[in-house]
Amino acid sequence: MAPHLVLAGARVVLPTGVVDDGRVVVEGTKIAATATEDADVLDVTGHWLVPGFVDIHNHGGGGASFSGTAQDVLTAVRTHREHGTTTLVASTVTDEMDLLVRQAGLLSELAEQGDIAGIHFEGPFISPCRKGAHSEELLRDPDPSEVRKLIDAARGTAKMVTLAAELPGGVDSVRLLAEHGVIAAIGHTDADYEQTVEAIGAGATVATHLFNAMPALGHRAPGPIAALLEDERVTVELINDGTHLHPAALELAFHHAGPGRVAFITDAMDAAGSGDGRYLLGPLEVEVREGVARLVHGGSIAGSTLTLDRAFKRAVTIDRLPVQDAVTALSANPARLLGLADRIGSLEPGKDADLVLLDADFDLKGVMRRGEWVVAPQLA
């Protein structure tokens, strides 16, 4: 039997609270309740230990995208793992249907191998009024038979489809997704309040990057934001990079939904973990300057260059969220949405040994996935 590894002395963030001078025991790929006497002990005093981050909306990183080859996908996965994301759902962008079907086949193989946790289709079933960085000429109405084509192509690995439910076929598509156990996410939408309420009633459970690519909150026209925030069944995605959302908007959403209904996402594109320059987002050209990605034509924000370790640090240092609430939004909530809460999302015995080690300033110092160091800590 492999010797146990004990990570000792850290402030450990558990579902029940923060334990000072806590310890986490790793046995093989799992977290164990107790250690054997001959266990290796690694002193991580002065550090935080939190569960590995779970990203349900991510298009790429490290110069590679989830619309690319298998090698590209692995490069992007590796890049985000090095920033603490131990579970990741690969997001596609709007493209020709036959290309999306082909990409779904490729991604489904990588999901079956465990490299990614599944597929999120963002587009083509979205509103031309709120297209963001999606090709307008390739958008289409969410006809349930077309939606069905994509989930079939993903062979059981489709986790989420973002759609504009106010379009013809939208509500029926939400119903179809819910029946197939695929998350129907409302986003890139021009829906009003009532249309959004109807979509939630039909089974939509996620708001795709709340606030971004949807009508603003108005006092006479509260729009999708109010409907998505008020319903207990909905989890709202937030891109916490300081560019997509004003800190006050983030705080409003976080306090209204409560920590149990927020999922921090990256919505990252290729430049995450890479650098400034020219990139492609699906078929569209993107220029990244000082870490902000914008379409070359039109200037729309085109995804982020965020990694979840930075989202976490922002949440606890700039947004001043309690560490435990930030962990819930980065790990436990997305794990629950993916139906993986029995395996990941918290530091509890029996779960996968997926964890992130941070120093007192919340800078990343180590990443372990399934008991193996992705980033081995260099402790003084």
Ligand SMILES: [Zn+2]
């Ligand atoms: Zn996206």
